[in-house]
Amino acid sequence: MTTDNKVLACVDQSTYADHVTDYAAWAARRMAAPLELLHVIDRHPETSQIQDHSGSLTPNAQEHLLGELAEADEARTKAAREQGRLFLNRLRERALAAGVMTVDVRQRLGHLDETLHEQQAGVRLFVLGRRGESARSTQRDLGRNVERVVRALDRPILTVTEGFKAPEHVLIAFDGSSITRRGVEMVAASPLFKGLPVYLLMSGKASQEGPKQMAWATEKLESAGFGVVGEIVPGDPETVIAQAIQSRGIDLLVMGAYTHSPLRSLFFGSKTADLLRSARIPTLLLR
Numbered sequence: 001m002t003t004d005n006k007v008l009a010c011v012d013q014s015t016y017a018d019h020v021t022d023y024a025a026w027a028a029r030r031m032a033a034p035l036e037l038l039h040v041i042d043r044h045p046e047t048s049q050i051q052d053h054s055g056s057l058t059p060n061a062q063e064h065l066l067g068e069l070a071e072a073d074e075a076r077t078k079a080a081r082e083q084g085r086l087f088l089n090r091l092r093e094r095a096l097a098a099g100v101m102t103v104d105v106r107q108r109l110g111h112l113d114e115t116l117h118e119q120q121a122g123v124r125l126f127v128l129g130r131r132g133e134s135a136r137s138t139q140r141d142l143g144r145n146v147e148r149v150v151r152a153l154d155r156p157i158l159t160v161t162e163g164f165k166a167p168e169h170v171l172i173a174f175d176g177s178s179i180t181r182r183g184v185e186m187v188a189a190s191p192l193f194k195g196l197p198v199y200l201l202m203s204g205k206a207s208q209e210g211p212k213q214m215a216w217a218t219e220k221l222e223s224a225g226f227g228v229v230g231e232i233v234p235g236d237p238e239t240v241i242a243q244a245i246q247s248r249g250i251d252l253l254v255m256g257a258y259t260h261s262p263l264r265s266l267f268f269g270s271k272t273a274d275l276l277r278s279a280r281i282p283t284l285l286l287r
Contacts, residue, residue: 005124006034010116010149013039013087016129021091022164023282024127025098030192033124034102037091039084040112113152125192126157150257154287156186157257161280167252171199173241176213179256183286184217187254188224199248200230203240245281257285 009024011017021037028035088105095103108115116126128149150157170193174180184200187193200217202210210232218230233240244250 006036006122007031007125007127008036008038008116008119008123009127010112010129011037011039011088011091012129013083014129016162017087017091018094019160019162019164020127020129021094022098023158023160025095025100026164026166027125027127027158027192028095028100029098030194031124032191034104035095035100037088037095037103037105038115038119039088039105039107040115041084041107041109042111113148116149117152120153120155123155126153126155128157128159130159130161150285150287156287157285158282159285160282165251167282168196169199169248169250170196170252170254171201171241171244171248171250172217173237173253173255174200174202174214174217175204175256176202176207176209177256179286181217183254183256184220186286188220188226194225196252197227198229199244199250200228201241201244202230202232203235203237206232206234251281253281253283255283255285257287 007024007028009020011020024035024037027033084107088107092103092105120126126149128146130146146159150159170187172180172183172187174184187198198221200214200221202214207213214230214232218228221228233244241253241255245253
C-alpha cells in the first residue's frame with residue numbers, strides 16, 4: 001500500500017487481534033482512510049531445540065552445528081510466515097466485512113518498535129492492543145510492548161482494550177501544554193471524532209492561566225461543531241481522570257504521553273501504565 005495517511009493496525013496471533021482490527025476498522029471508516037494490518041514476526045534464535053551448543057566442538061562440528069541452526073531458524077521463520085499469512089487474511093476479511101473499503105496486509109521480520117518507526121512516515125494513526133500474544137503466559141494486564149512502541153513513534157497511537165464498542169463519549173485530558181493544545185486542534189479537525197460529545201478536563205495543580213487555556217480549547221472545539229463541557233478539577237490527575245471516566249461514561253480518552261508538561265508525572269513509566277490499567281477504555285496517546 002503506497003497511500004499516505006493510512007491507519008496502521010499492529011496485530012499478533014492472539015485473541016486481542018480481533019479487537020485491534022475492529023477498532024482500526026472503525027477509525028479507518030470514520031477517517032475515510034485505507035487500513036493496513038501489520039504483523040511483525042520477532043525472531044528468537046534462543047528457542048532452537050538443538051541442545052549441543054558446547055564450545056569444545058571441532059571446527060567441522062561447529063560448521064555442522066551452525067548449518068543446523070540456520071536450517072532450523074529458516075524452517076521456523078517459514079512456518080511463522082505461513083501461519084501469519086492465514087491469520088492476516090482472516091483479519092482482512094473481518095475489516096472488509098466491517099465496511100472498510102481498502103485493506104492491505106503485510107508481514108515483516110524484526111522488532112515491533114523499530115519496524116513501526118520505519119513505517120510511520122505514511123501513517124496517520126497507529127492502532128495497538130494493550131495486550132497481545134504474551135498475555136497467554138503472563139498475568140500482565142498491560143502488554144510489554146506498549147511503552148516501548150509509544151516512545152519510538154511521533155504519530156497518534158490508539159491503544160485499545162479487549163472487546164469492541166464504538167466510542168460515544170470522548171474525554172480530553174488537557175493541561176494547556178503545546179502537545180495537548182495540538183491534541184485539541186487535532187480533535188477539532190479530525191473526522192474521527194465528528195459528532196461525539198467532548199468532555200475537556202484540566203486537573204493537577206491550579207494555575208492562573210488555567211481558565212484562559214480552557215476557554216481557548218473550548219472555543220476551538222465549539223467552533224468546529226463539537227458539543228463541549230469544560231471543567232477544571234484540581235487534584236491528582238490520575239485520580240481525577242479515572243473518576244471522570246467512571247462518572248461520565250467516557251469510552252475514549254485522549255491524552256499526551258511522555259511529555260514535559262505539568263502532567264509529566266502522570267505520563268511517565270508506571271503512572272501511565274496505572275492509568276491505562278484503571279481506565280480500561282481505548283486511549284489515544286498524543287506524541
